[in-house]
Amino acid sequence: xxxxxxxxxxxxxxxxxxxxxxxxxxxxxxxxxxxxxxxxxxxxxxxxxxxxxxxxxxxxxxxxxxxxxxxxxxxxxxxxxxxxxxxxxxxxxxxxxxxxxxxxxxxxxxxxxxxxxxxxxxxxxxxxxxxxxxxxxxxxxxxxxxxxxxxxxxxxxxxxxxxxxx
Numbered sequence: 684x685x686x687x688x689x690x691x692x693x694x695x696x697x698x699x700x701x702x703x704x705x706x707x708x709x710x711x712x713x714x715x716x717x718x719x720x721x722x723x724x725x726x727x728x729x730x731x732x733x734x735x736x737x738x739x740x741x742x743x744x745x746x747x748x749x750x751x752x753x754x755x756x757x758x759x760x761x762x763x764x765x766x767x768x769x770x771x772x773x774x775x776x777x778x779x780x781x782x783x784x785x786x787x788x789x790x791x792x793x794x795x796x797x798x799x800x801x802x803x804x805x806x807x808x809x810x811x812x813x814x815x816x817x818x819x820x821x822x823x824x825x826x827x828x829x830x831x832x833x834x835x836x837x838x839x840x841x842x843x844x845x846x847x848x849x
């Protein structure tokens with residue numbers, strides 16, 4: 684039987700259990716890291732393994748993520764404005780409504796990525812692999828697509844393709 688004096692402690696414990704986990708914005712890069720709503724602008728994350736990481740609403744503006752592994756990362760509404768993701772593996776990453784304006788995605792692997800409603804305005808997707816990617820509602824205005832493998836997995840965009848795969 685609980686005494687009235689133990690009730691506040693019990694309630695405080697329940698409140699702690701019910702509150703959402705806070706992102707560890709200073710945690711080192713690792714598979715499954717939780718960087719939700721973190722400001723990681725201009726971060727040096729070349730070659731980092733961020734597979735299955737929770738990156739929702741995080742900001743990676745001007746960050747260096749060359750060759751990084753973001754397989755199955757949850758980056759809904761994340762901001763990668765002017766970030767360098769060249770050669771990065773974003774297979775099956777969820778990038779719905781993400782902002783990739785002017786991002787360097789040269790030779791990036793976006794196989795099966797969810798890019799619905801993502802902003803790829805003036806992004807460089809030269810030689811990227813978009814096989815199976817969902818680009819419904821994505822803004823590809825000014826995006827460089829020369830040599831990119833298109834979503835059907837068969838077509839390769841012609842050199843000089845901008846805004847759509849020619």
